[in-house]
Amino acid sequence: MLMADVTATPEMVTDKGLDRVIIGDSTKSFIDGVEGVLEYVGIDIDDLARNSTFEECCYLLWYDRLPTTAELDSFQAEIRSHYDLSDQIKDMIKATPKEASPMHVLRTLVSALGNEDPECNDQEIGAEERKALRILAKTPAIIAAFDRHRRGQSLVDPDPSLNIATNFLLMLNGEMPGEQTARALDVCLILHADHGINASTFATMVAIGTQSDMYSAITAAIGTLRGPLHGGANERVMVMLQEIGGLENVEAFVKGRLERKEKVPGFGHRVYKAYDPRAKYLKTFAKTIAEETGNMDLYEMSSTIESIMEEAVGAKGIHPNVDFFSATSYYSMGLAIDLFTPVFALARNAGWAAHALERHEDNRLIRPRCNYTGPHAAPYVAIADR
Numbered sequence: 170m171l172m173a174d175v176t177a178t179p180e181m182v183t184d185k186g187l188d189r190v191i192i193g194d195s196t197k198s199f200i201d202g203v204e205g206v207l208e209y210v211g212i213d214i215d216d217l218a219r220n221s222t223f224e225e226c227c228y229l230l231w232y233d234r235l236p237t238t239a240e241l242d243s244f245q246a247e248i249r250s251h252y253d254l255s256d257q258i259k260d261m262i263k264a265t266p267k268e269a270s271p272m273h274v275l276r277t278l279v280s281a282l283g284n285e286d287p288e289c290n291d292q293e294i295g296a297e298e299r300k301a302l303r304i305l306a307k308t309p310a311i312i313a314a315f316d317r318h319r320r321g322q323s324l325v326d327p328d329p330s331l332n333i334a335t336n337f338l339l340m341l342n343g344e345m346p347g348e349q350t351a352r353a354l355d356v357c358l359i360l361h362a363d364h365g366i367n368a369s370t371f372a373t374m375v376a377i378g379t380q381s382d383m384y385s386a387i388t389a390a391i392g393t394l395r396g397p398l399h400g401g402a403n404e405r406v407m408v409m410l411q412e413i414g415g416l417e418n419v420e421a422f423v424k425g426r427l428e429r430k431e432k433v434p435g436f437g438h439r440v441y442k443a444y445d446p447r448a449k450y451l452k453t454f455a456k457t458i459a460e461e462t463g464n465m466d467l468y469e470m471s472s473t474i475e476s477i478m479e480e481a482v483g484a485k486g487i488h489p490n491v492d493f494f495s496a497t498s499y500y501s502m503g504l505a506i507d508l509f510t511p512v513f514a515l516a517r518n519a520g521w522a523a524h525a526l527e528r529h530e531d532n533r534l535i536r537p538r539c540n541y542t543g544p545h546a547a548p549y550v551a552i553a554d555r
């Protein structure tokens with residue numbers, strides 16, 4: 170009898186979700202799913218959320234250390250010099266159907282950026298870094314421009330004197346955001362910047378591992394992030410809150426879902442069996458923004474969902490994840506629900522590039538096997554005889 174894979178060796182394991190596979194070394198983010206710890210290059214996420222900026226965290230993740238003032242200034246200046254989109258990209262956005270999903274638009278347009286980058290095919294590490302920086306700088310403009318286009322509004326030019334979060338809100342809304350809202354978004358970007366080898370980062374690594382380029386790798390990552398089991402969950406959380414409608418309906422809704430064995434979006438995590446440290450921070454944060462913006466009803470619904478879930482499935486290690494309280498935070502900031510995942514992508518550009526660059530320096534083609542379970546020696550039947 171033929172074996173499923175004749176070159177399989179005894180030490181090979183079948184692991185459908187790759188849960189038991191360590192793909193290599195990394196200095197980027199440390200996750201302790203049992204204690205609920207997340208660090209970027211050794212620095213606790215809570216410390217970064219309180220004291221750092223998104224740009225500084227990008228530098229930290231890409232270069233493995235905090236920058237000096239001069240280094241940060243020059244890094245930021247370089248990012249800001251790439252904020253604007255070319256006329257061709259703007260024309261592509263204006264030609265996009267208004268009903269398109271922003272994640273599909275982002276995936277398509279990040280890919281299109283590669284067409285106009287003269288370094289697109291340059292595989293040297295410096296060129297890959299510069300591509301990552303351009304993608305990081307232009308992603309906010311793509312998201313904002315498409316949202317304005319679909320609302321029938323003219324595009325807003327970027328302001329290179331502003332940081333990524335503030336400039337994004339300016340390009341989106343056509344007016345300067347309040348200082349607190351801009352800082353709130355900056356902190357959300359920090360919390361979403363990296364998270365080990367999650368599904369979308371793995372997609373980036375598979376692409377870069379073939380010695381493909383940063384545009385291809387990040388395009389693959391955006392397509393992967395949009396799934397409801399990954400980054401797409403934040404949008405599902407908000408849709409769920411709207412569907413529930415009010416505090417009085419929460420209990421029946423959540424219990425009904427659990428009874429029907431349906432998952433509750435924004436809960437559970439492949440790695441965290443303790444409370445997701447990002448969710449811990451975002452919970453306090455969501456409350457503050459909700460209070461400031463008159464959305465306490467949403468916060469109270471979220472908090473009640475959490476209590477019911479804790480009682481029902483907390484013992485199984487199912488707690489709120491990063492998507493649960495970021496949903497109400499983004500909503501309170503005035504973001505359209507279908508922009509939540511694109512904003513997640515904006516932030517995760519930092520981690521995608523960090524891991525791709527790290528992999529680039531110490532590469533091995535990623536090529537797992539599958540256990541073949543189909544037939545052998547099957548006859549080829551002519552089409553007329555099938």
Ligand code: ACO
Pocket residue numbers: 367397398399400402431432433434435436437438439440482485487490491492
């Ligand atoms: N609601 C209810 N039950 C849940 C949930 C949930 N959100 N998540 C897991 N469970 C239950 C499962 O039903 C299963 O129960 P069982 O053992 O009785 O069959 C058990 O917990 C294990 O669940 P799996 O789906 O096998 O665990 P896995 O590690 O594959 O799941 C995942 C992780 C995909 C994130 C899952 O928790 C989920 O689907 N959550 C909802 C979607 C979501 O919020 N995704 C965002 C994750 S964070 C991020 O990607 C940025």
